Amino acid sequence: MNEPVTLITGCRKGIGRFLAEHYVAQGHLVFGCSRKPSDFQAPNYRHFCLDVANESEVRPLFSAIRKHTGRLDHLINNAGIASMNHALLTPMTTVRAIFETNVAGTFLFCREAAKIMKTASFGRIVNFISVASPLNLEGEAVYAASKSAVQTLTQILAREFAPFGITVNAVGPNPVLTDLIGGVPNEKINQILQRQAIVRMGSAEDVLNVINFFLKQESSMITSQSLFLGGIC
Amino acid sequence: MKQKIKQIVLDCCTERNEIAELKIDVALEESAPLFGVDGVLDSIDLVSLIIAIEQAIEDELGIIVTLADARAASRENTPFKTIGTLVDYATLRVQQQEQVHE
Numbered sequence: 001m002n003e004p005v006t007l008i009t010g011c012r013k014g015i016g017r018f019l020a021e022h023y024v025a026q027g028h029l030v031f032g033c034s035r036k037p038s039d040f041q042a043p044n045y046r047h048f049c050l051d052v053a054n055e056s057e058v059r060p061l062f063s064a065i066r067k068h069t070g071r072l073d074h075l076i077n078n079a080g081i082a083s084m085n086h087a088l089l090t091p092m093t094t095v096r097a098i099f100e101t102n103v104a105g106t107f108l109f110c111r112e113a114a115k116i117m118k119t120a121s122f123g124r125i126v127n128f129i130s131v132a133s134p135l136n137l138e139g140e141a142v143y144a145a146s147k148s149a150v151q152t153l154t155q156i157l158a159r160e161f162a163p164f165g166i167t168v169n170a171v172g173p174n175p176v177l178t179d180l181i182g183g184v185p186n187e188k189i190n191q192i193l194q195r196q197a198i199v200r201m202g203s204a205e206d207v208l209n210v211i212n213f214f215l216k217q218e219s220s221m222i223t224s225q226s227l228f229l230g231g232i233c
Numbered sequence: 234m235k236q237k238i239k240q241i242v243l244d245c246c247t248e249r250n251e252i253a254e255l256k257i258d259v260a261l262e263e264s265a266p267l268f269g270v271d272g273v274l275d276s277i278d279l280v281s282l283i284i285a286i287e288q289a290i291e292d293e294l295g296i297i298v299t300l301a302d303a304r305a306a307s308r309e310n311t312p313f314k315t316i317g318t319l320v321d322y323a324t325l326r327v328q329q330q331e332q333v334h335e
């Protein structure tokens with residue numbers, strides 16, 4: 001069994017779904033997950049229904065990967081949630097939910113993936129951050145803070161996992177039309193686009209391009225990096 | 234249960250010794266120092282050993298257990314001081330896990 005083994009979180013819809021379909025078409029053995037069931041089916045695709053932040057649901061997924069393949073080459077930590085709201089109108093339940101999924105979920109998957117990747121002394125982890133952090137977007141305080149936390153996790157895990165041959169990097173998309181930003185008014189999106197060097201919406205293909213670069217065998221010297229799309233600084 | 238876990242830990246230590254320069258003195262059994270003042274493991278070695286034990290417990294006993302512990306890095310209080318303390322600690326975690334599933 002020589003095909004790459006790729007785990008993608010949050011692939012029922014949106015960018016994660018696009019990535020799952022892409023890597024399945026490339027012949028990877030893809031493990032995917034989301035809270036709700038997925039209607040995507042393929043012989044080399046397995047879907048698990050779980051919450052990425054729930055340890056007792058997540059551990060059996062990693063057991064299944066270890067039993068089935070004995071290895072894991074790539075982890076793409078795509079699952080994420082957002083909430084657009086003025087800070088004064090943001091309930092604590094939202095704050096906790098965002099940090100649970102975006103930060104705790106990402107951490108848990110990194111930790112469990114590294115345990116398997118370590119055996120082969122090879123692994124590629126890609127986390128998801130967002131332009132919301134460097135742009136300090138109003139209305140996204142909690143979401144942006146959670147993504148800053150993921151950026152810091154990426155940098156420190158890159159150091160901790162480097163002795164095991166595992167790289168950890170992050171991709172930060174600019175706005176991509178998915179349900180995640182469905183509730184954001186057009187005017188607000190336009191304002192964000194105006195702050196980019198390249199003034200257009202992002203696409204799942206743009207995100208894929210960055211991930212492909214991080215996953216490459218030749219990218220063994222690339223770790224701890226955050227790459228934002230659209231020309232943000 | 235404790236006996237089974239002790240055997241798993243001893244096997245994992247022996248397996249680790251095959252590729253490591255500084256050997257764990259497996260012949261001392263429970264009193265063999267692992268991590269801390271007299272320990273032979275550095276923190277990366279410890280991480281590798283703990284993961285190997287977690288995976289072996291999962292494979293041999295079918296129980297998914299996390300041996301991570303907030304005291305892991307403390308050199309005085311660590312549950313990973315000797316093979317004996319590690320076996321006790323792993324047994325406790327396995328029992329806790331079994332209770333959750335009952």
Ligand SMILES: NC(=O)c1ccc[n+]([C@@H]2O[C@H](COP(=O)([O-])OP(=O)(O)OC[C@H]3O[C@@H](n4cnc5c(N)ncnc54)[C@H](OP(=O)(O)O)[C@@H]3O)[C@@H](O)[C@H]2O)c1
Binds near residue numbers: 011014036105
């Ligand atoms: N779209 C953008 O403009 C944009 C910009 C910057 C960064 N991003 C980042 O890109 C990533 C993907 O976003 P997207 O736009 O594709 O979002 P999306 O369309 O809302 O999809 C999110 C996916 O994650 C899953 N998910 C959410 N919470 C989960 C949880 N707790 N456990 C398991 N799965 C969960 C969802 O499935 P279930 O509902 O079934 O769980 C869904 O498949 C996110 O990390 C996001 O922050 C997006």
